[in-house]
Amino acid sequence: MRLNIPRFHWFLIILSAFTISACSGGEETVAEKPAPVHIESGDECHVCGMIISGFPGPKGESIAGDSQRVRKFCSTRELFAWKLQPENIHQNDTLYVHDMAQTDWDNPADTALVDARDAFYVAGSDAKGAMGPTLASFALEAEARKFANSHGGRVLRYGEITLADVSGGMAMGEMGDMDH
Template sequence: MNLSFVVRTGLIMAFVVALAACSGSEETAQAKPEPVHFESGDECHVCGMVITRFPGPKGESISGKEQQVRKFCSTKDMFSWVLQPENVNRDHVLYVHDMAGTEWDKPDDAALIDAREAFYVVGSERTGAMGPTLASFAEESAAEAFASEFGGEVVAFADVTMEHLSSGGGMSSGMGGSHSM
């Protein structure tokens, strides 16, 4: 009887632990925040420029439990922030515009996608805020078509480096200059 009690107690404990582990992962999956729309007065977290005054894809970060939103006037500025050593391992959700689903000159926030799943064209002739930027796409084939038309190299999120940001890329200098990193 004593052994039976120990076995039942052990099984109950194992069931409770398994149940808690399952509910924790469901909670995490449901905790992903929705993208936040860009408003006319929003300023870039990196450079302070008014975001909606410029063409090209924008980016945003929503951080951890506090759900702090940081908005960026370009994907280049978003990456320059994300790739900083103090931000690389932070718990944040990132969004960018899918440029296959919106106009370059005025990106529509209905086209915001998960930045970590996107493909980027680095070094194209298309410019965004302050010059060269990284064109973002949900589908690799759309990024390749863009690169065929406007030049550049297609890279996945995980492959974007600080060198991609500082290379300047692109044939057009746009407004000139770049943000310091």
């Protein structure tokens, strides 16, 4: 028994079968988040050019998803000063900061790096980082509140931080005039 189907219809049937098989071929793979990179003794801050090690307070880093390019920052303040710029704010990069509840303020250990977007920050405290006032970073809100109770400031989530929080009340132009 031969089916009497016009050639054009055969073409559509084959094309449909091909399209369905191509669409259902494989599972989409989600890119795995890159691990934090250790801060080495000679690493320089991406924003100010200072050598990062040897300064107190939390540091930060950005790892670009597409190129795996790593940018390191001498403080969370510098990380946010860079990240909040219009050309950087929408980049899909992985960000890390030190969880200061897990490490010493004067010598933060890279084993305490946590996802910056999940962290809690204390802005306006009396604690100083590499560039003076900085944002104290914590993995847990309770630790951030405890720090704020001892050192002043207010607790913020990643998405709540603005350039005003980063500048510490100074105009952004004055930030470049600070002593390093």
